[in-house]
Amino acid sequence: xxxTIALFLAQxxxxxxxxxxxxxxxxxxxxxxxxxxFVPQGELIAWAALTVAALEAGAVPGTAYLLVVLGAAAxxxxxxxxxxxxxxxxxxxxxxxxxxxxxxxLLAVIQLAPLKLxxxxxxxxxxxxxxxxxxxxxxxxxxxxxEATVLVLLIAAIGVHFALVGLGLVFFGAxxxxxxxxxxxxxxxxxxxxxxxxxxxxxVTLLVLGGLYVFFERTMMGKALRATAVNRLGARLVGxxxxxxxxxxFTLAATIGAVSGxxxxxxxxxxxxxxxxxxxxxxxxxxxAGLGSYPLTALAAVFVGLLESYSAFFASAFKExxxxxxxxxxxxxxxxxxxxxxxxxxxx
Amino acid sequence: xxxxxxKVSNLSxxxxxxxxVRGVSLSIPHGNIVTVIGANGAGKTTLMNAIMGVLxxxxxxxLDGKPMGRSLVEARVNNGLCLVPEKxxxxxxxxxxxNLRLGAYRFGSSAVPGGLRDVFARFxxxxxxxxxxxxxxxxxxxxxxxxxxxxxxxxxLLMLDEPSLGLAPLIVKEIFHIVTDLRKxxxxxxxxxxNARAALQVADYAxxxxxxxxxxxxxxxxxxxxxxxxxxxxxxxxxxx
Ligand SMILES: Nc1ncnc2c1ncn2[C@@H]1O[C@H](COP(=O)(O)OP(=O)(O)OP(=O)(O)O)[C@@H](O)[C@H]1O
Ligand SMILES: [Mg+2]
Numbered sequence: 001x002x003x004t005i006a007l008f009l010a011q012x013x014x015x016x017x018x019x020x021x022x023x024x025x026x027x028x029x030x031x032x033x034x035x036x037x038f039v040p041q042g043e044l045i046a047w048a049a050l051t052v053a054a055l056e057a058g059a060v061p062g063t064a065y066l067l068v069v070l071g072a073a074a075x076x077x078x079x080x081x082x083x084x085x086x087x088x089x090x091x092x093x094x095x096x097x098x099x100x101x102x103x104x105x106l107l108a109v110i111q112l113a114p115l116k117l118x119x120x121x122x123x124x125x126x127x128x129x130x131x132x133x134x135x136x137x138x139x140x141x142x143x144x145x146x147e148a149t150v151l152v153l154l155i156a157a158i159g160v161h162f163a164l165v166g167l168g169l170v171f172f173g174a175x176x177x178x179x180x181x182x183x184x185x186x187x188x189x190x191x192x193x194x195x196x197x198x199x200x201x202x203x204v205t206l207l208v209l210g211g212l213y214v215f216f217e218r219t220m221m222g223k224a225l226r227a228t229a230v231n232r233l234g235a236r237l238v239g240x241x242x243x244x245x246x247x248x249x250f251t252l253a254a255t256i257g258a259v260s261g262x263x264x265x266x267x268x269x270x271x272x273x274x275x276x277x278x279x280x281x282x283x284x285x286x287x288x289a290g291l292g293s294y295p296l297t298a299l300a301a302v303f304v305g306l307l308e309s310y311s312a313f314f315a316s317a318f319k320e321x322x323x324x325x326x327x328x329x330x331x332x333x334x335x336x337x338x339x340x341x342x343x344x345x346x347x348x
Numbered sequence: 349x350x351x352x353x354x355k356v357s358n359l360s361x362x363x364x365x366x367x368x369v370r371g372v373s374l375s376i377p378h379g380n381i382v383t384v385i386g387a388n389g390a391g392k393t394t395l396m397n398a399i400m401g402v403l404x405x406x407x408x409x410x411l412d413g414k415p416m417g418r419s420l421v422e423a424r425v426n427n428g429l430c431l432v433p434e435k436x437x438x439x440x441x442x443x444x445x446x447n448l449r450l451g452a453y454r455f456g457s458s459a460v461p462g463g464l465r466d467v468f469a470r471f472x473x474x475x476x477x478x479x480x481x482x483x484x485x486x487x488x489x490x491x492x493x494x495x496x497x498x499x500x501x502x503x504x505l506l507m508l509d510e511p512s513l514g515l516a517p518l519i520v521k522e523i524f525h526i527v528t529d530l531r532k533x534x535x536x537x538x539x540x541x542x543n544a545r546a547a548l549q550v551a552d553y554a555x556x557x558x559x560x561x562x563x564x565x566x567x568x569x570x571x572x573x574x575x576x577x578x579x580x581x582x583x584x585x586x587x588x589x
Contacts, residue, residue, distance in 0.1 A: 234437035239425030239454040
């Protein structure tokens with residue numbers, strides 16, 4: 001391997017690593033607030049990419065119908081579970097966000113999609129369709145389990161993952177898609193040919209990470225989310241509506257997932273079930289960093305991207321194996337160094 | 349509007365089958381300090397948690413004459429209720445300042461600067477430590493932080509569960525000073541204290557709790573002179589355990 005190839009692989013690795021960083025950071029965020037290991041984050045990413053692809057083709061994306069299904073399911077389940085405690089105001093809000101909004105979006109997309117309005121419209125429509133799904137998924141699957149153990153929540157998350165993959169197949173079909181990049185073309189940088197697309201991925205990733213930093217460090221809402229993660233009872237006592245924090249965390253997850261999907265759609269071919277591997281690599285990054293620190297998670301995820309890129313070159317048949325095996329020494333090391341550490345936030 | 353800010357009628361709280369609070373009634377007039385004294389395990393903490401909505405209970409809790417039903421903790425906080433819990437429940441991995449900021453959650457960021465100024469004036473120590481993680485504070489500093497966080501929410505009814513626990517005498521004095529100060533500012537207070545003598549001194553009215561029930565009640569000065577109270581709770585040495 002000469003240095004040109006090495007640099008080329010590095011570029012590839014860093015770009016994929018940036019996407020994994022977004023996934024990893026999202027997993028850390030969701031886990032911190034809700035103790036859920038959000039396995040299905042990958043599905044949201046795949047759906048976002050598939051949505052952009054459908055819009056580029058002038059077709060109505062499956063997500064528009066899916067959103068209506070999820071909205072109706074969330075409303076129906078909540079009605080069935082808690083009809084005694086729901087106030088008229090809450091019912092009205094539910095009607096608006098769970099039924100009116102999804103149907104409105106569906107109708108709008110049916111009208112607008114055939115016009116092929118271009119990149120900006122596609123991005124906005126994708127965000128509009130994907131972002132509300134976060135809190136819908138939370139309400140359908142996780143809210144009733146808010147007090148459950150980490151293990152039960154993980155099992156629920158895996159269940160949701162399978163359900164979403166199934167829904168993805170129904171609504172998008174088995175075909176793979178690739179979307180047009182935000183920026184095309186290249187420019188030389190020393191010995192390296194850099195794709196503008198790579199630059200755009202990096203810039204967007206950094207913007208998202210910076211936005212998260214500002215949100216958690218500077219805003220009351222962000223601090224309330226952190227506080228809920230640290231001490232749920234303490235957060236309730238200062239008036240944080242801890243039930244809402246789960247929804248907020250999932251809304252953030254869906255937003256970052258949609259952005260990741262829009263980015264990754266132009267890097268590689270995405271199928272209805274491509275999300276799992278993407279999610280898993282972000283997860284490896286998050287685990288390498290101990291499922292705690294955001295900056296470390298981002299760095300570890302970039303490392304995962306680089307490792308994947310180089311192992312694809314040297315031993316392409318084993319690339320996934322290599323990536324997932326690095327988790328073993330890390331887990332071993334962790335279990336040896338933190339043997340006395342036990343779950344401090346189990347009490348509610 | 350009734351003249352009691354809080355009225356508890358026939359309240360019972362159970363942990364599984366065990367009833368820790370049984371049919372308790374109490375009323376806190378506006379701007380008064382009411383104290384509940386009782387031995388360890390009498391049910392004082394349980395009572396406060398139930399009033400705050402942290403524990404489910406049977407019976408009625410009314411704020412300003414309006415029953416709170418099964419309303420959530422955050423709704424009660426928004427109505428001006430605030431509890432400094434026995435275990436403090438601080439945000440241990442966040443800074444002192446962030447803990448205080450979150451105390452003002454119900455008003456949003458705009459209430460933070462004024463609130464911080466007031467709290468730092470009362471507890472200069474907290475200002476010195478503002479960037480330090482709450483989990484690394486000394487025991488006394490943690491108490492101050494818990495109190496400060498509560499003050500940030502500008503409560504109308506403040507419930508203090510053993511605010512002087514483990515504090516040096518000088519700080520205990522400061523805490524009781526704050527309690528009387530708050531009363532002057534019109535804040536109503538429900539106080540639970542191991543230091544029954546000090547509690548009875550600042551309080552207007554007192555209840556004695558035994559095994560989940562109120563067995564005596566009356567103006568604090570009267571109870572402080574009652575023979576049974578002196579024997580059981582004030583002792584000879586000043587009521588400290
Ligand atoms: N989570 C719980 N589960 C079961 N029993 C509990 C629980 N919390 C408290 N109890 C019991 O309820 C009773 C009242 O407890 P509580 O904490 O209210 O007492 P207290 O008056 O605050 O005591 P102290 O002065 O020691 O703080 C005790 O017998 C206690 O053991
Ligand atoms: Mg107690």
